[in-house]
Amino acid sequence: xxxxxxxxxxxxxxxxxxxxxxxxxxxxxxxxxxxxxxxxxxxxxxxxxxxxxxxxxxxxxxxxxxxxxxxxxxxxxxxxxxxxxxxxxxxxxxxxxxxxxxxxxxxxxxxxxxxxxxxxxxxxxxxxxxxxxxxxxxxxxxxxxxxxxxxxxxxxxxxxxxxxxxxxxxxxxxxxxxxxxxxxxxxxxxxxxxxxxxxxxxxxxxxxxxxxxxxxxxxxxxxxxxxxxxxxxxxxxxxxxxxxxxxxxxxxxxxxxxxxxxxxxxxxxxxxxxxxxxxxxxxxxxxxxxxxxxxxxxxxxxxxxxxxxxxxxxxxxxxxxxxxxxxxxxxxxxxxxxxxxxxxxxxxxxxxxxxxxxxxxxxxxxxxxxxxxxxxxxxxxxxxxxxxxxxxxxxxxxxxxxxxxxxxxxxxxxxxxxxxxxxxxxxxxxxxxxxxxxxxxxxxxxxxxxxxxxxxxxxxxxxxxxxxxxxxxxxxxxxxxxxxxxxxxxxxxxxxxxxxxxxxxxxxxxxxxxxxxxxxxxxxxxxxxxxxxxxxxxxxxxxxxxxxxxxxxxxxxxxxxxxxxxxxxxxxxxxxxxxxxxxxxxxxxxxxxxxxxxxxxxxxxxxxxxxxxxxxxxxxxxxxxxxxxxxxxxxxxxxxxxxxxxxxx
Amino acid sequence: xxxxxxxxxxxxxxxxxxxxxxxxxxxxxxxxxxxxxxxxxxxxxxxxxxxxxxxxxxxxxxxxxxxxxxxxxxxxxxxxxxxxxxxxxxxxxxxxxxxxxxxxxxxxxxxxxxxxxxxxxxxxxxxxxxxxxxxxxxxxxxxxxxxxxxxxxxxxxxxxxxxxxxxxxxxxxxxxxxxxxxxxxxxxxxxxxxxxxxxxxxxxxxxxxxxxxxxxxxxxxxxxxxxxxxxxxxxxxxxxxxxxxxxxxxxxxxxxxxxxxxxxxxxxxxxxxxxxxxxxxxxxxxxxxxxxxxxxxxxxxxxxxxxxxxxxxxxxxxxxxxxxxxxxxxxxxxxxxxxxxxxxxxx
Numbered sequence: 001x002x003x004x005x006x007x008x009x010x011x012x013x014x015x016x017x018x019x020x021x022x023x024x025x026x027x028x029x030x031x032x033x034x035x036x037x038x039x040x041x042x043x044x045x046x047x048x049x050x051x052x053x054x055x056x057x058x059x060x061x062x063x064x065x066x067x068x069x070x071x072x073x074x075x076x077x078x079x080x081x082x083x084x085x086x087x088x089x090x091x092x093x094x095x096x097x098x099x100x101x102x103x104x105x106x107x108x109x110x111x112x113x114x115x116x117x118x119x120x121x122x123x124x125x126x127x128x129x130x131x132x133x134x135x136x137x138x139x140x141x142x143x144x145x146x147x148x149x150x151x152x153x154x155x156x157x158x159x160x161x162x163x164x165x166x167x168x169x170x171x172x173x174x175x176x177x178x179x180x181x182x183x184x185x186x187x188x189x190x191x192x193x194x195x196x197x198x199x200x201x202x203x204x205x206x207x208x209x210x211x212x213x214x215x216x217x218x219x220x221x222x223x224x225x226x227x228x229x230x231x232x233x234x235x236x237x238x239x240x241x242x243x244x245x246x247x248x249x250x251x252x253x254x255x256x257x258x259x260x261x262x263x264x265x266x267x268x269x270x271x272x273x274x275x276x277x278x279x280x281x282x283x284x285x286x287x288x289x290x291x292x293x294x295x296x297x298x299x300x301x302x303x304x305x306x307x308x309x310x311x312x313x314x315x316x317x318x319x320x321x322x323x324x325x326x327x328x329x330x331x332x333x334x335x336x337x338x339x340x341x342x343x344x345x346x347x348x349x350x351x352x353x354x355x356x357x358x359x360x361x362x363x364x365x366x367x368x369x370x371x372x373x374x375x376x377x378x379x380x381x382x383x384x385x386x387x388x389x390x391x392x393x394x395x396x397x398x399x400x401x402x403x404x405x406x407x408x409x410x411x412x413x414x415x416x417x418x419x420x421x422x423x424x425x426x427x428x429x430x431x432x433x434x435x436x437x438x439x440x441x442x443x444x445x446x447x448x449x450x451x452x453x454x455x456x457x458x459x460x461x462x463x464x465x466x467x468x469x470x471x472x473x474x475x476x477x478x479x480x481x482x483x484x485x486x487x488x489x490x491x492x493x494x495x496x497x498x499x500x501x502x503x504x505x506x507x508x509x510x511x512x513x514x515x516x517x518x519x520x521x522x523x524x525x526x527x528x529x530x531x532x533x534x535x536x537x538x539x540x541x542x543x544x545x546x547x548x549x550x551x552x553x554x555x556x557x558x559x560x561x562x563x564x565x566x567x568x569x570x571x572x573x574x575x576x577x578x579x580x581x582x583x584x585x586x587x588x589x590x591x592x593x594x595x596x597x598x599x600x601x602x603x604x605x606x607x608x609x610x611x612x613x614x615x616x617x618x619x620x621x622x623x624x625x626x627x628x629x630x631x632x633x634x635x636x637x638x639x640x641x642x643x644x645x646x647x648x649x
Numbered sequence: 650x651x652x653x654x655x656x657x658x659x660x661x662x663x664x665x666x667x668x669x670x671x672x673x674x675x676x677x678x679x680x681x682x683x684x685x686x687x688x689x690x691x692x693x694x695x696x697x698x699x700x701x702x703x704x705x706x707x708x709x710x711x712x713x714x715x716x717x718x719x720x721x722x723x724x725x726x727x728x729x730x731x732x733x734x735x736x737x738x739x740x741x742x743x744x745x746x747x748x749x750x751x752x753x754x755x756x757x758x759x760x761x762x763x764x765x766x767x768x769x770x771x772x773x774x775x776x777x778x779x780x781x782x783x784x785x786x787x788x789x790x791x792x793x794x795x796x797x798x799x800x801x802x803x804x805x806x807x808x809x810x811x812x813x814x815x816x817x818x819x820x821x822x823x824x825x826x827x828x829x830x831x832x833x834x835x836x837x838x839x840x841x842x843x844x845x846x847x848x849x850x851x852x853x854x855x856x857x858x859x860x861x862x863x864x865x866x867x868x869x870x871x872x873x874x875x876x877x878x879x880x881x882x883x884x885x886x887x888x889x890x891x892x893x894x895x896x897x898x899x900x901x902x903x904x905x906x907x908x909x910x911x912x913x914x915x916x917x918x919x920x921x922x923x924x925x926x927x928x929x930x931x932x933x934x935x936x937x938x939x940x941x942x943x944x945x946x947x948x949x950x951x952x953x954x955x956x957x958x959x960x961x962x963x964x965x966x967x968x969x970x971x972x973x974x975x976x977x978x979x980x981x982x983x984x985x986x987x988x989x990x991x992x993x994x995x996x
Contacts, residue, residue, distance in 0.1 A: 092899045115912045143727045165896050171873065172856035172897055262873040265966075268857060269872070302754070308770035311779075334857060334870045335877035342794045349793075353779060359743060360778040361770075366750035368766055381751065388743050390738035399789060401796035402728045404867020405714045408859055408894040472729075474713035474863045478896040647893050 010157055020157045042629040049583040051135035052544055053120045054439060056142045060117030061432070063146055067110040070153065072506060074102035076585070079463070083496035085484040090103030095480035096163040097156065097182070103166025104186065108193060109149040111286040114201055114428040116145075119228050119289060122435055123204060125542065126222045128213025128551050135581040141196040141203065143591035148193025150597050155185040159602065162186040165478065167330075168249070170260035170271040175253045184602040187249045192594050194242050201235030204228060213534070215553035219313070222533040223299075223306055226313055227292025230320045231285050237324070238281035245274035254604055269334060276327035284323040286420070288316055290427030291358060294380045297434055298362050299378040300531045302369030305557055308361040312318070322351045322384075332400040333407050341400035348398035355391055359384060373571035374529070375449030378399065379430035382457045383422045390418030393468070408478075411471025419463045429456075429509070437528045441541040442520040448512035452505050459501025466491040466498075489525075524646055532560040537569060539645040545578045547649060549640050575648075578633040585611055586626075590619035713863045713890070718910070719883045720804040721866040728796045735785065741979045800867060803846050804882040811883060812846040812880070815839065816952075816959055818856035819871050820939045822900030827952035833923045834930055836938070836947035839908045842916040843886055849879045852959050854939055859895035868894050876961040883910030900942055923948045932956045 010016050034040055047055060077098055081089045090098065123130055132138050155161045162182035164173035173183045192462050208229045212221070221229075249271070251257040258266040288349045299306045306312060328336065328344040362384060371377070393415040406412055475488050482488050526540040537559045538547050551569035555561060562569050599611035642648045715730065717723040799805065803812065815837070816827040826839040841847050851860050851871035861868035866881035883889075893904040911919070930949035934955060938944065958964045 047978040047984055057996075092902065096896075096899070140773060164898075169857055169895075177856055177898060257687050262855075267874070302765065304765040305767055305769075307773055311770065311775050331870070334872075338794070338798045341797055342790075345793045346786075346790045349789055352786060353782045356782045357775065357779055360746075360774070363743070363746050364768075364771075364774065366754055368768065369750075369754050370756045370763055370765050371751065371754050372756045384747055385744060388740060391738055395786075395789065396729070396736060399728060399732060399793040399796075401793055401867070402725055402732060402798055404800065404869070405725050405729065405863060407868055408861075408896075421894065472712040472714045474890060476892065477859075479902040481902050507668075597835045 002098075008159060015094075016157060016488060017284055019462050022122075023157070024271065036295075041567060045583070046587070048588050049139075049585045051131070051581050051583055052540055053132050053135065053138060054126050054544075055136055057117045057120030057122075058439060059142060060113045060120060060145070062430075063149060064110050064114035067105050067113070067149060068506070071102050071105040071110055072503060074098045074105070076503055077430075078102065079492075079496040079499040081480060081494045082482070085486070085489045086481055090480060092480045093163065096478070097161040099478055100162050100165055100168075100186075101152075101156065102183075104152065104162070106147075106189070106420075107282070107286070109145075109152065111147075111424045111428070112197065113145060114432075115231075115286055115289045115424070116141075116197070118293070118428060118431045118435065119200075119231075119437055122431075122535055123228050124211070125438070125538065125546060126225045126533050127208060127216060128534050128547060128553070129207065130212040130546050130550075130578065132203050132579065133211060134203050136584055136587060137199050137203050139584065140590065141200040141586040143587045144196030144199070144594060145193045147591045147595040147598070148189045148191075148196065149296075151192065152185060152189035153597060155182060155602075157187075159185070167272075167275055169275075169589045170249075170252075171262050173249070173253075173271075174261055176261070181576055181602050184250070184253060184604075186250060187246045188598045188601055191250070192598050194239055194246070195236060198239040198243070201232045201239065204232045208232070210466045213551050213553050215558075219310070220553060220556045220558075223295035223305040223309070223312060224289070224292035224533075227288045227290075227295070227316060230316050231288045234281045234285050234288070234320050234323065238285070239342075241274060242278040242282075245271065245278065248274075250601075254601070272331055272334070273327065276330045277324075280330070281320075281323045283419075284319060286424045288319065290383075290424050291316065293427045293431040293434075294362065294383055296531075296533065297376045297380045297430055301372050302366050303372075303375055304369040305383065306361070306364055307364040308357075308366070309556065311357055312361055315357045315523060319351060322347060322354075326351065329398060329400070329403070330340065330405045334555060345398055345400040349395055349413070352391060352395050352398075359388060359391075374433075375444070375446055375453060376430040376434040378450060378453045379426040379433075382453070383426050383430075386418060386422035386426075386457070386461070386559075390415060390420075390422065393418060406471060408476050409471035410458040410467040410475045410477055413477050414464050414467035414471060417467075418540050421460055421464070421623060426456075434529070435535070437523050438535055438540045438542060439525075440517075441527055442516065442522045444516045444615065445514050445520060448508060448515060452512060453509035455501055455505030455508060459498045461504055463495050463498025463502055466495045476569045527563075530563075532557040534559050537562075539642075543641050543645060545580060545633055545638070547644050548575050548578075549573055575635050575638050575642075577635055578638060579630055580633055581630045582628055584621055584628070586623055590616060593619060683707050717864055718885050718887060719865040719881055720806065720888065721800045721881045722864055724796050724799050725867055728792060731792065732789065733813075735789070739785070789867065801880070803880050805846075807846040807882055810846055812848040814850060815841070816850045816852075816954065817859075817860055817871065818852050818854060818959065819858040819897070819904075821942050822893075822897075822904045823941075823944055824860075824891075824893070824904070824906045825938075825953070827954050828920070829952060829954055830949060831920045831924075833920055833927070834949040834952040835923075836944055837905075838909065838918055838946050839891070840909045840911060840916060841883060843883045843910045844915040845913065846880060846882045849881070850959065850961070851877045851879065852961075856897040858893040858896055858897050858904070860891070861894045862889050862891040864889045865908065865910075870895065874960050874966050876959055886910050886912060886915075903943065924950045926950075 007018075008077070028587045034043065047059065050056065077090060078095065081095055082085050120132075120138070124130070124483075128145070159181040162168065162173075162178070162185060163180075164178050164183055164186075168183060168186055171177055173186075180436050208221075208225060248257070252259050252261060258264045260266050260268055260271040262268065295306055295312065325347045326344060327341065328334075328347045332341050332344070348379070373381075383466045393411075397403055397412065397415055406415075433444050433449055470488055470491050475482065475486070523540060526538060527536040534551060534553075535542075537551060551558070552571060553569070558569060561567075593615040597609050597616060600606075600609040600612060639648075650882040714722075715726050717726045754771065786970070803810075814829055816825075816829070818825045818827075823837055824839075825836055827834045849860065851869060852991040853873050855873065857873075858871045859868045860871055860879065862881070866879055869879050871877065881940055887910055889908045889910065890908045890975050891908040893901065897904070927950045929951045930953055932953075935953045938947075960966065
């Protein structure tokens, strides 16, 4: 089982060596810097041990941005390699590793945490809660995710990255055909991060169902909160499937079982089914919150309430149900025959109906509105036409017969980028700009923001539209090279130029962050956009207890109407003492043990694996005997903080 | 602006080379970027993109998938073009509404004190935009099911003809083609007669691959423990690109083969040629061939089907003998068709 030869450190690849050196240098300078400025205590007290949903959200987003950079470099390398026929930038093995990590990182370590980060920051505020239902579990979720991401990312310097595609189809991903530890990393890091996500799902489900401000019935919740509620229902149902599939994969690869192997009754198709039973709902896990974000932003900057609130909710519920009934459309070509393919074709196409309803509702929200073109609004408006292209090509792909010609081609690649980038990526960037002042107390620069927007939007189309045409011309995905006679060269070059433009756009975005931190004027109101939902009712930056007094709600967009009619959301109740949870270092330490166990398991070092696993259980046991009832913030303390923030809210 | 687009369309129609179109298009696009962007221009750009997409289909150098050379690929190409037209209609509706809203209701046009009304929704409108997509989906579903059953059965017009059976097996990064009827076998190229239905029976020695000749038929997976089938036939003699389209490791990019459609006379001549000149394929030769990562074209005057049977019939569910590293396992496994049933089995 362990007989296969492999390198522990990858030293023969100049590019990887350079990356390794820069990581070591960067890491060392970080450690030295933190030590020099004596910030270890601050980091530990304020961030690592925090259970505050806003800080956890910020950390999620920070990691997501780093991963966006990593996945983006992967993308640039891929597009660079295929920009010209028979290009020699990367060899086959390196290219295979890079498209695999690009897929895994962008979906699981970029899109997911960005969404979960925004969900963390915004949801409790939108429902008028002081924190999530299980603050410490929230911290566990974050650290498990961070550890999973870290484990996945070190694979490319220690032991080698997975190289069987982000879907890791068997038998290719089996020990027989992928003998390096790459796919062990895949299974174990996704497993650890997935546990965190599952906990998040439960946490937010309870938070939204049990902790809404008095008077906020389900149908008076902001649309973003609705989307998060439904998303977490999907997480709770879909992620256990991934957990099981990954566990079976680990068993197959490291303990000699035969679930997905070719011999002894194993079935390779079982993996494909399990993977997509999780994988398709996963797509909706990252797209539904995006719909929620757009709903908030569009109604805010059209200065109008959301059109068709009820049908928005119903359509999201419909999408969530249908998302579990379409998985086989990822492999129409597996030979299921006409009946099965027809069924999945129809269920897949049906998803277009609720999605269409949402598009028209957004358009009608703009109707008779008063549209201002701020940066978050620009992203939301660009989303509609571009995502619609992604949507209609989705319907085309849903037609099983035609899919025999699109499957595994660049047409498919173009389609899902047309869905995921204007859908999820534009949404998280829009949400980032929109809620930034809530967390940090100042807006990002609008000029730079718009410049980045135009770069990103135009370059996106230049990068991905040509792929539709390439696909129809027979170019398959995941090819590290092609011959000149195919004629794929020019369009691939165009696509590469677009990718470079996208890269520039993202650099402008990050520069904007730097610029705004230094120079942006501070916002005093807590409501810089003149927005509608509850999160804008408190100060920005938000005090750790969120609301000095819990608001009372009697309608949708209550904050908006309170502003319009000069009413109070608090009925002039006095401030009372606030019960808050204590910080804890346990989640961080336990996740460290998870990292140790995961890393050793990757290399089949059994004794240390067992020790670390025992350590995990020790931390759990310690927690179960711990008595921690939180603490109270006194009325005087609250009044002092409120005064400092510029008056009671 | 409009003039420019018209010019562009004109050039598009006149040109005979697709690449020229693309370069022109890129040039045009960069112009836009330099000039800066307004919403209106973006709309024109999008419509330009779609004109191009549609025109490309009619180029002299048409896109492979839309340039079918057999009835199955023709069915698929028709389905695709039809769906593109329907989808352009959908896009048009959305884009017109969208442009209208953005132009008409921007804050700069609405005046300082304009206060947008509170609009709850409209049951009538919501029913309309639920019902129309349902109708569209219903129509597309019917088309899908029809075209599916068409391409999954014998090509139209050849129902009464006995198909030529060709086994296509992938191993590492090459394709083996066996002709049981003719008793010949090839590697990395396949010849077939025109005007005769051909039934490819697919399986794989190892990871899942996907057998695809875009101009003749859609693709299908080849897997290790059972056989899948593709029906096709070619109308026109010619050489067509065929490849594995499902990623299966290091040599995937090179895993192409040539599919040559020829007149029945030429085909018979080729078969005779192979039978008389090519060597016999022995068990040992075949095992060696399977272990090699890449080979060029090869021809043999016998097939591997007898000593290394495909996973069908009583061998169904039994992984192929000769799969790298698994020879012993395969030998130990007794052939039994009852125990191994597949959920995805056709029939």
